[in-house]
Amino acid sequence: MMSKQIGMNGTTAANGGGDASAAKAKRPKLLWVHGWGMSPETWRHLAAELPALDHRYVSYASCRTIEELREAVSLPFRLEPEGEWHAIGWSMGGMLLLEALAAWMAGPSSPAMPAVRSIVFCGTTLRFIDDTGQAGWPDRVVARMRRRLAHAPEETLRAFAECLPSAAERDDAGLRRVLAQYRARTACSAPAPMAAAQPASPESGVHAFTPEGLEAGLAYLQQADLAAAWARVTAAPAGPRLLWLHGADDTVCPLGAVKRAQALNGQRNAARFAVLPQAGHVPFLTQPARWRKELTSWYDNDIGFNRDSASISGRERE
Template identity: 30%
Template sequence: MSRPLTLIHGWGMSPAVWTSLRAGFAATHEVFTPALPGHDAHCDRAIDEGDWVAKLVDALPDQSAVIGWSLGGQLAMRIAIDHPHKVSRLVLVGTTPCFVQQPGWTHALDADTVTGFRNEFANDPSQTLKRFVALQAMGEADRKGLSRELGKALIPVDSDNAGTLARGLDLLSTIDLRSELSRIGCPVRIFHGSKDALMPEGAAHWLADHIESAQLTCFDDAGHAPFLSRPEEFRRLVRRFLDG
């Protein structure tokens, strides 16, 4: 069996979002799908932000191939930077080094939009999560179908995990890896939807330009979750990368 494969999901979703991808690699890889804090049945009551990475590091086998999606991709980059023995190959899907616009950084959402989303979550978390699913499906020919598929992996929010989920939004708002990407030493493959409404395509091109030897594939007419909307092509390209 090939090297272990770890799949790190995005904010607001559960590891169930990987069900079909995991099945596609189960015959050739030992597949791990750790949950982000607050995203499973275990109650992580608003743990410190640094503990998000520590929890994932504990769940990763050494020399794992890692696929990180959205916030999961940002955390996977942080692990590859600070714990290089954990990541042998890195696949980034629909992610960015910096989620919020900064001076000189336009490949992101503006700060007011992100602040508004965080306020909406604080006031009505369940409805905000449903809106988040709709945003992820934007740009897809079958928006309703993809929304239904994403909805199956949407986590229920309650008083036990709402605080930790809010910390996840804090991470999205504050992570900025742009100055540290040169420290990623493993092979990197980047996938992005050309119509991603959450992570602009320009961020993916920027990543490809600033991570040594990284390769980028953009899926035309795809949104934030191309591994679900383009499953066969995505699996084929990832397998080629992992076997290379």
């Protein structure tokens, strides 16, 4: 299987597999978009479970500003405009994906929209700032996190990692081991100085953020309000199929985020929602069997993805 890491400088590097065959070139592409404080490595074992797709990974490694975070998400589509795309966005990554999609749909003067067939949003939100704490975090909490990040980045990342599992997941010995391994990778891969930052391959354990990028990510979370973007996307009859997966006990983007999205869900391209019982903010790490079941159902049934023929068939856009 060939996978590519796409950096902000517009270059691509193949990770194994040599030159793609003509058959592979026609395969649908799946873009994995991670969130704040993680890296493309997060997705490696998950991508391996979808061998009939060509996988691409967003890199924030060169990003220093909010605008560069946005650019990092839209860049892969521009570099490879041909063929059909799918995308999975987690947390902040889902927000950036939604924003890009809405921008393409904004009107005739907008950039040409790539052929995005489906998007899976996982543990995301339309607005991270919520002073009630029911759909996100209060602004004062994120502001304090930004101050702490400036003085103690590694400690800030570790504290964030502690928020990822649900209470039930913390009590499960097996899940504790999974999360301990993640925290160990985080602890030994604090952001490199800006001059040394390089696009990380999905196989590496390198943190895929500069210090400035981490700061920009928190600033984005404080500012972004995607209610209008979501309404536009779910009202568009020719838009991509949308699936929203969310942990029932997510404390980073609490369940109120799902209720808000459902309330604004358009009817012409309405999203499908699935809430995973007892799951926290990273169900792809802590609840892999449930995650796999939802994705299998989504790609095989809702999208009509046939792994044997490596093709997309079934339901077409309206």
